[in-house]
Amino acid sequence: MITHKQLTLAEVFEDYQNKFDNDKYQFLSLLDEAINLDEIVPVSFVSHFHARTGRPRKHQLYPMLKALLLQRIFSIPTDTLLIVFLKYSQELRDFCGFDVVPDGSKFTRFKQDFLADLQSMFDYLVDLTEPICQKLNPALAGMTIFDTSGIEAWVTENNPKYANRIIKQLKVFKKSHNLDDSYDPYKAAYGSMPTHAAATPAIQQMYINGHFCYAYKFGIVTNGLGIVRDISFYNKDFLTAHPDIIVEKKSDSPDEDKSLADSKALLPVLIDFFQKHPLIEPKTFLGDAAFDTIEIYKSLFEDIGFRKAFIPLRVKLSMEGTDYTVNENGIPCCPHDSSLPMKREGSKSHLRSKLPTMKFVCPKMKWEYNPADKSKRRVCHCDNPCTTSSCGRMIYIYSEKNLRAYPGVERGSQEWDDTYKIRVNVEKSINQFKDSFCIANRKTQNEKTLHADLLLAGITQLVPVLVADKIHQHQYIRSLKSLIA
Numbered sequence: 001m002i003t004h005k006q007l008t009l010a011e012v013f014e015d016y017q018n019k020f021d022n023d024k025y026q027f028l029s030l031l032d033e034a035i036n037l038d039e040i041v042p043v044s045f046v047s048h049f050h051a052r053t054g055r056p057r058k059h060q061l062y063p064m065l066k067a068l069l070l071q072r073i074f075s076i077p078t079d080t081l082l083i084v085f086l087k088y089s090q091e092l093r094d095f096c097g098f099d100v101v102p103d104g105s106k107f108t109r110f111k112q113d114f115l116a117d118l119q120s121m122f123d124y125l126v127d128l129t130e131p132i133c134q135k136l137n138p139a140l141a142g143m144t145i146f147d148t149s150g151i152e153a154w155v156t157e158n159n160p161k162y163a164n165r166i167i168k169q170l171k172v173f174k175k176s177h178n179l180d181d182s183y184d185p186y187k188a189a190y191g192s193m194p195t196h197a198a199a200t201p202a203i204q205q206m207y208i209n210g211h212f213c214y215a216y217k218f219g220i221v222t223n224g225l226g227i228v229r230d231i232s233f234y235n236k237d238f239l240t241a242h243p244d245i246i247v248e249k250k251s252d253s254p255d256e257d258k259s260l261a262d263s264k265a266l267l268p269v270l271i272d273f274f275q276k277h278p279l280i281e282p283k284t285f286l287g288d289a290a291f292d293t294i295e296i297y298k299s300l301f302e303d304i305g306f307r308k309a310f311i312p313l314r315v316k317l318s319m320e321g322t323d324y325t326v327n328e329n330g331i332p333c334c335p336h337d338s339s340l341p342m343k344r345e346g347s348k349s350h351l352r353s354k355l356p357t358m359k360f361v362c363p364k365m366k367w368e369y370n371p372a373d374k375s376k377r378r379v380c381h382c383d384n385p386c387t388t389s390s391c392g393r394m395i396y397i398y399s400e401k402n403l404r405a406y407p408g409v410e411r412g413s414q415e416w417d418d419t420y421k422i423r424v425n426v427e428k429s430i431n432q433f434k435d436s437f438c439i440a441n442r443k444t445q446n447e448k449t450l451h452a453d454l455l456l457a458g459i460t461q462l463v464p465v466l467v468a469d470k471i472h473q474h475q476y477i478r479s480l481k482s483l484i485a
Contacts, residue, residue: 031095034467037062042124045117063097064110070096072437072460079104111452118455123276125462126229130280132469133225136477140224142283144306145426146269146291148262149434150206150215151454153445155197157205157214166192199445202235216450219269220433226425226478227465228458229280230273232265233451242268262290267299274304282306286423289314297403308408310420324395329412330405332360332395335386340364342395344410358406362392432478433457 041061049061070092071082086093086101093101111118133141152158170185170192190205190212197203197214206215221230232238244264266287274282285306292314300306313328325338334340342360364382369375380392387393397406409416434440437457442450461478468477 030467030471034470035463037065040121040125040128040463040466041065042117042120045114045121048117049114058100059102059106059110060097064102064107066096067098067102068107068110068456069460069463072457075436075438077438077441078443079107082107108446108449111456112446112448115448115452115455118452118459122231122455122458122462125459125466126277127279129227129462129465130277132465132477133223133227136474137225140422142281143224143286143422144229144270144282144284145222145224145286145423146219146266147288147426147430148217148219148265149430150204150213150217151434151439151442151450152213152215153197153199153203153450154443155199155203155214155445157194157197157203163189163193163212197445200447202447203445204234216447218454219265220426220430221269221273222426222429224284224286224422224425226429228429228461229277230269231454231458232269232272233447233454234265235447235451244268262288263293263296266291266296267303270300270304283308284419285309285311286420286426287311288423292404294404297407301403301408306408309403310409310416310423311407312420313404313411326405329410331410331412332397334363335393336384342393344413358397358410360395360397362394365392429461432461437461 046061049057067082067086070076071079074085076082076085083101083104086096086098093099130141156162166189167185170188173179174183174185190207193205193212195205197205202216203214204217206213206217217234219230219232219234220228222228242265270282274280282300282305285300285308287310289312291311297309297311300309313330324335325333327333327338327341329341331341331344333342340363342363343365345359345361361378362380362382365378365380367376368379370377378391380390382392385392409419433454437460439450439453439457442453444450464479465477468474
């Protein structure tokens with residue numbers, strides 16, 4: 001029989017201590033040389049912190065920020081373990097600048113009292129890192145990728161027994177009433193459970209990574225490099241400012257509700273983002289199929305100013321008023337054989353929308369050389385031609401008339417396949433926030449604390465961009481740990 005030993009807090013600390021002891025000199029010297037907090041902390045943050053409180057502050061601003069950033073860099077999951085780390089490491093206390101280590105309530109109060117300042121610091125770092133991203137790869141830096149996720153709150157409803165009990169009861173109900181497979185106990189459980197946690201309406205029921213939970217929802221924007229550009233925390237203030245965003249259940253399907261909520265959240269988030277950062281120009285948008293609506297395409301191109309949108313189709317395209325069909329990628333097909341997609345030929349014609357006119361030719365057309373006049377011409381070799389032209393059928397598509405079918409790029413093309421793979425970077429950033437920066441499994445239900453932790457995670461991801469740029473090691477912009485190693 002294999003015995004399992006539960007690790008004590010001291011043993012967990014020892015593991016972190018060994019890691020720190022091995023890397024401390026290189027790591028601390030690197031941060032000291034490359035990061036000047038005077039350059040990255042907004043003046044408004046400093047002024048607010050040093051405003052009169054009636055008594056002098058026991059712990060200063062920069063030590064608190066350093067400690068909270070190191071907590072995420074070293075993946076220290078709790079404030080309690082961070083305090084243990086600080087108490088037993090003289091070098092770490094000296095680096096942060098602590099004479100006395102703050103207790104847990106001080107860190108919590110700091111996050112809650114200076115939440116708006118942490119937001120300002122994050123936005124300021126976004127502007128500081130944008131020129132670096134543009135210098136590294138303008139194409140990737142010009143991409144805007146959006147996705148949503150949730151942070152599970154410390155509430156009774158997130159106890160696995162809560163949902164499992166309901167699902168088990170509904171499975172028994174299905175069996176006892178001899179119901180067929182059209183009855184889904186999981187969907188029924190989703191419909192029967194409350195929309196939000198009893199503790200606060202802000203903690204919404206969600207379906208994340210294959211399980212039900214009650215979580216605070218947030219949206220994240222990254223560029224093609226995977227560097228975070230914006231974080232939207234869906235608290236009461238945010239939802240009040242954007243009443244069109246849907247948070248209540250509208251169907252019996254968690255996937256449908258998530259798609260609906262995400263599609264309603266996209267445009268308000270992007271509009272706010274580009275207003276805050278006017279120097280960041282919208283060029284290419286990447287998103288999942290939840291954003292496949294005519295209204296979103298129209299706003300992305302006409303209101304925000306994107307040039308291309310990489311969004312998979314949710315439902316089949318239909319082209320009204322035409323004598324031809326289109327395939328799943330929006331490519332016109334031969335009028336006599338819908339299995340034959342027409343061939344794309346480039347067109348340099350651009351309209352006021354800045355979108356190119358798309359030209360498609362007969363799939364059985366070939367370019368042939370005429371030795372007599374040394375010229376090339378199109379020749380259609382179709383046995384059942386749909387036109388009297390010897391060149392074969394030609395179809396011109398004006399993208400602005402159907403942005404959903406032709407969002408500035410041809411679906412199914414090599415450009416589409418190569419570019420859409422980059423969308424995974426936003427999911428990597430979400431996983432980094434939750435796992436490496438320990439945002440997931442925070443034992444609190446306070447929305448201000450979770451919001452601050454999320455912003456600190458964003459700040460921690462942006463710091464390596466500045467460090468890697470200063471030491472000319474741009475391959476490490478995503479991780480200080482890799483840089484240290």
